[in-house]
Amino acid sequence: MAYLTDEQLTMMGFKSLGKGVKISDRASVYNADKIEIGDFSRIDDFCVVSGNIKIGRNVHITPQCLLAGGIPGLLIEDFATLAYGVKVFTQSDDYSGATMTNSTVPKQYKNELMLPVRIGRHSIVGAGAIIMPGVEVSEGNSIGANALVLKSTESWSIYVGSPAKKIKDRKKDLLELERAYLKGEH
Numbered sequence: 001m002a003y004l005t006d007e008q009l010t011m012m013g014f015k016s017l018g019k020g021v022k023i024s025d026r027a028s029v030y031n032a033d034k035i036e037i038g039d040f041s042r043i044d045d046f047c048v049v050s051g052n053i054k055i056g057r058n059v060h061i062t063p064q065c066l067l068a069g070g071i072p073g074l075l076i077e078d079f080a081t082l083a084y085g086v087k088v089f090t091q092s093d094d095y096s097g098a099t100m101t102n103s104t105v106p107k108q109y110k111n112e113l114m115l116p117v118r119i120g121r122h123s124i125v126g127a128g129a130i131i132m133p134g135v136e137v138s139e140g141n142s143i144g145a146n147a148l149v150l151k152s153t154e155s156w157s158i159y160v161g162s163p164a165k166k167i168k169d170r171k172k173d174l175l176e177l178e179r180a181y182l183k184g185e186h
Contacts, residue, residue: 001045002026018057034069038078051090056080056121072116072133079178080119083127083145090117090133120155122174129164142170 003022010017012032018039023029027043030050038057043049047061051069056078061067065082067074070091082088093101094111101110115134119125123137126145131137136152143149144160153159156170 031069062086070114072114074116075118077119077121077123077139079122081124082119083125083129085128086125086131087129088117088119088131090115092133122178140170140172 002025014032016036020040021037022042024045026045027047034052036054041055041059043061044063046063047065049067052073053069055076058079060081062084064085066087068089072090092113099111113133119137120139123141125143128146129143131149135149138153138155140156141153142158147164148162149164157166158168158170
């Protein structure tokens, strides 16, 4: 995997860009002026990142993810991971048939749902999972592969399925490792 140089990243015009950020030269980034990326975060090959997005520190966006921050905004907090093919939407058409759909149709004929999304610290979202508008993935969550997350979650929990349901609590041992890691930076 090849990453953009610091000079290339600066030329993209991000709202803010931390130190040690890595973005694949095969990722597609739109609206960079609305995107903030924290220290040591990484975006891998074939990701599409667009709209109002704030990414914390040490966040890993693995290959083929879609981050559609749109107007409402997407917040991904520190130490979160999105595994291969995760899709996060802050906007969605009304699929009921009551209105028209798709980006080629003028707004007066549509009813788009537009709500912000937050992915909490130390959350990991499994491969192929989908997170819909208005969802808050709480701190320390583990979302299973191919889960469809339609509702906000309880912190330090494990969710699986379509729609996603809590199956058990998640350990917090990693918080000690975080303290040691951050202490070692100084």
